Amino acid sequence: MSDYWIVGARIVDGTGKDPVHGPAIHVEGDRIAAVGSPPSGAQTLDARGLTITPGLIDAHVHLGLSSDINPSLRRELSVAELAADMFDNCGRTLDAGFTTVRDTGGIDAGLARAVSSGKVRGPRILQCGPVQCQTGGHGHFAAEWEPTADWYDHDIPGLRSISLLSDGPEQMRKNVRETFRRGADFLKLCVTGGVMSTHDKIGDTQFTTEEIAVAVTEANARGSYVTVHAHNNAGIRNAVHAGVACVEHGSEIDEETAGLMAAKGVALVPTLATMHALLEDPTQAGLPAGITDRVGTVLQGQVDGLLASRAAGVKVGLGSDLIGANQRGRGRELSLRSGIESPMLALQAATRINAEILRISDKVGSIEVGKLADLTAWASDPLHNPEVFGEPDKVALVIQGGRVVKDGR
């Protein structure tokens, strides 16, 4: 059992309090047992010169899309190669300082189990299994010529499951029950068009309020919740009225919608890093170049929606939404948010707030006695230079549940 004191570091505890220098963190078993001074003779871990934050949480990842997108959907990559890319991505995510992620679509519960059982290095994974979408909606990434009946042939049972198609409340009920049967922790529905889907428009609404409400009822019956992929206000309002707990992207959120979300306690997870990555090079994710037309407007819209949501008092988390073979820049989401808000707010969004959105704030998200010892130590202070958040080389130490899982000191 782990029993040691981390000494000499500057501590930013994730609650929003000013950084402190001096106290040591006592790790006992998988928990933070104390913050204070070590007794003489205690085993210590020397963290002099490092800045320690809670382990980061990415609330919007796609570990199931860890290879170039189009080749992987076209079956040009073997199952072994796809799995290797996913395992590699899990390890890189941990090495970038992320000890927990929420997978918002594409994996099977088997990947989460492979990591939680210790067979694969990676962050703690909460996942929704396949995304719920309507026929032809966002999440149904088939070419127009491909018969819808063939869509599930893209799934790889036990590894990858992209989406389930529902048309009508009863089909939704069956599909979300099936999703929970397969081990999902929560549900994700696509309620508007998206950037990646080429046969719908960003302005489209998808699913009726009635269909969304069925998913909410089924999730609530299991003590779980629904989050939604949503860009436009009409789709977001449908979802909020149906009782969802969280909105992803939110690139058109106006004052009125933000006010409605705040009143209903609905959280927002903006996703900026993926938009920047696509703007810089759409082909790096294996996507067609034409996709950039949609990206620019969505990016600025998300920044505006984020600010409107903040002003209205919405809980705002943080997610990278990276897809494709290169997901190294996950922490860049915090650098980008630092530029819009502040490094401290970005850090809080990626720790305490995301833990609340994931409903695990009793366990992780801050450096407090009794919480799991999930900690990230940075070689230079990311609050001083927020670019550091996006540089895995600057992550000197990662501790997950009391165990040192990366030591780059």
Ligand SMILES: [Zn+2]
């Ligand atoms: Zn996504």
